[in-house]
Amino acid sequence: MLSVKQYQKNLYHYYAYYTGAIDGICGSGTKAAIKRFQKGHGLMQDGIYGAKTNAKLVERIKVLQGVVGTTQDGIVGSKTIAGIKAKQKAWGITQDGIAGTNFWAKANSGSGSSLSSSSSSASGGSSKHFAKSEFKCTCGGKYCNGYPAGNTSAKLLKILEAIRVEYGKPITITSGQRCKTRNAQVGGASGSAHTKGRAADIYIPGVTTTAAGRNAVVKLAYKYGAAYSYANTAQMGNAVHINV
Structure with a gap:
């Protein structure tokens, strides 16, 4: 601490x-x-x-x-x-x-x-605007090496890139990959897509600060191919969950 x-x-x-x-x-x-x-x-x-x-x-x-x-x-x-x-x-x-x-x-x-990188697969789970380290498990190395699922899903990265282009603003990954222990600590569902590198919770300044903005991001996530997206729960705060 x-x-x-x-x-x-x-x-x-x-x-x-x-x-x-x-x-x-x-x-x-x-x-x-x-x-x-x-x-x-x-x-x-x-x-x-x-x-x-x-x-x-x-x-x-x-x-x-x-x-x-x-x-x-x-x-x-x-x-x-x-x-x-x-x-x-x-x-x-x-x-x-x-x-x-x-x-x-x-x-x-x-x-x-x-x-910045040109290829999701070549850069180990990153893309043009997202570094692999942004998706690192927040257990701080206590329970895993930071990337229990290896690379973050290329499909998820593609969706995040599309949303970023839509708003023209940086996106903060508030939660990316999680090892099973860390997932349990934060109240994640068993078998959460976070543990498989297929989910991210995101925050966009000036966008996800309102319920309407979060709902708009959820709609975009589905538009670009998300399997599931939600927001506006007490646990999520100003973040939006997206998984593929």
Whole structure:
């Protein structure tokens, strides 16, 4: 579990969810930042930095570190900040060390980042706008190697790519592959498609923040070939489930 000071730092440099002092004090500003992060990633919005919130934040920072080319330890330090600024400089955007909307728009545009590849099968379960690491099991290596199903379904990736093109916005994978133990921990159904690399829960800024937006994404998922898609349950929060 990250210390208060460290998760404040992580939340500051990842979409600036936190903007206060990095002081190690979990006050009202820090709790509000935690709630914003939880809302953005389909978690229960209780403002408590628990195991699920920690796992999701560490996971997202590891993806960020993969983009900027630093050690993927889930901890924002001087090298990660320098890496963010280097990418921002290369992409011609404000060099503030915060991986926000403009940063991810560039990262997901295929402009030379590690999130871009030309073939799902050749890249080990990734596609043009999605890295394999984005679908990694959130058990943190406790129960599996991160990819219990091997590669993520090419059909699922194709659907996600189509939805991304539809909205023209980056998509956050809030839950991808899961080992059986992790699936049970989060209340997943036995034999869930998540355990087979055939499901993803997704969040789209400004889209899945409303029930109408989530319903629209569900309709698109079916349009592009999903076997099942749903949203608007207490467990899903602002995320939409898609499986093939």
